[in-house]
Amino acid sequence: MADPLSEVVSLLQPATRFSKLVEGAGDWRVCREGQGDPFYAAVLEGEYRLKVDDRPPLTLQAGDFVLIPAVQRLESANAHAPPDIEPSIPTRIGEDHFRIGRQEGAAEVRVQLGHCRFGSPDAALLVSLLPQLVHVRGEARLAALVQMVGEEARSRRPAREVVLERLLEVLLIEALRSRAGPAEGTGLVNGLADERLAAALRAVHARPEQAWSVETLAAEAALSRSAFSARFTRVVGVAPMEYLLTWRMALAKRLLRDRELSLEQVAERVGYASAVTFGVAFARQVGVTPARYARGAGSPAFAGTA
Template sequence: MADRPANFGVSPVMSIDPLAEVVTLLQPAIRFSKLVEYAGAWKIRREGTGEPFYCAVLDGGCRMTVDEQAPMILQAGDFVLVPAMHTIVSASLDAPEIETTREPIEIGEGRFRVGCVDAPAELTMRIGHCHFASPDADLLVRLLPRVILARGEPRLATLMQLVGEESFARRPAREVVLERLLELVLIEAVRSGDATMSAPGLVQGLADPRLAAALRALHARPERPWTVADLADEAAMSRSAFFARFSRIVGLPPMEYVLAWRMALAKRLLSDRELAVEQVAERVGYSSASTFTVAFGRYTGLSPARYGRAQKAA
């Protein structure tokens, strides 16, 4: 079957947003957010931690190199998101050859200084680290770009201001508000930024109209007994062409993606403990609790019931 014109008409199946689902499942939570001022010549190297890292340039400019790639010149209004932090070298525009070893000096609550302490600040950035509470964070992060650079996005600037205010306000429901703000930051950054270190993943898949049709159909109906042929039909492609294109652009073979997504959904449902195992099995596309239990055990090493109890104990 040759590629056919895809049917991209509006339907209930297309109402699901896979990117929003992935970000929600990641369960982002803030570790810290701080305002950092820089003056003079400086150069700092941060080793990779695997945790999400973000920074927003509020004033001035600097250079930033992620994972030994080409340096980025950042200016006021720029926002950088690294979903899984690699080694990052940031430096003044007239950076010295040797890294500055001195740690940032705290000059107030949530405010730090790098470089010359007494000189006027030449660069101001809001820097933060967060973590993803999802047990499938490694898989889900693989579906996002490795580095995202967004320039001059007022919505991101507003969200970052809210994150900063909420971080130190100590208001009721602070953690819930921060989680929702971080979800918005992640979604806004991904959809408005450039993937400066392009890699296979969900974002690339959603940028491909044919693959996007298949991905949205899968996310809308994970309970359907999907096959490669079914997904290829959604993409209006031949089975072989779809398999090759999906594997290359998304980074996983189609049915491996289906399994991983179903297991991620199942873990969330089991953690919530609102549904019986039989109901979870049905929600994620298994004909019986026994077949789901076998598949879940192979994937996680635990039975669904034991996994649910472990999450409750945690």
């Protein structure tokens, strides 16, 4: 069976922007405006407060890992800093190594953190399927992966970008599957945590070309049609057929960008009986025809198709 989580993360096309080690001492506070980019951090020593967008502050301690797939504003402070302390600017003390707060003496907190970006044209859609925030405690594997990302980011070894992309994929998957219990809000992770819904989600990802309906998906989940539809919408955040359509279109975009299949073959791969019906559905969902989308992605494969 397909692994929906792995497929979503792979389609996101994660790539590193930077990874750095930050240490702090004394009272300090840092504010950063984001652009909706992903942020992750592994606390190596000490503890500090992290405030993400309009959420209540989260106290992180050594051994904690946090992942925010899309962040607009971050505010960090040492655990006991007064709330009105002026923001500080980290001082660079080495390659990708920064100090914040009191400059002398031993560090009281050390954090390996990074920002990455998602290269997928469907990043906003795919990120909406993920939890808004993931907080994992006591998973040494995550800290080790973050350290590997940082080391690779600083290296100049051959195939560096390819290795970083794969490491980030593993990091994101490990973070998403390591959390205990349901994720905050709705989305794919919560759907996969529900044994009944997980069966339907895996079936969709394993056989997107199948003529799925709410009834056949409900049968995969061993639920009645009405119970399945209500449960899927409540837990995943979208109706079953809406999820199926958006996933098919995400796959279709990837196939069109890959330029390896004809339009008819792409249509068949994503569950449409003809290129015409596929083209109508694609244009309605994406806003352009498959041929125009392929040309815009640099593909000459469908240049003669209207």
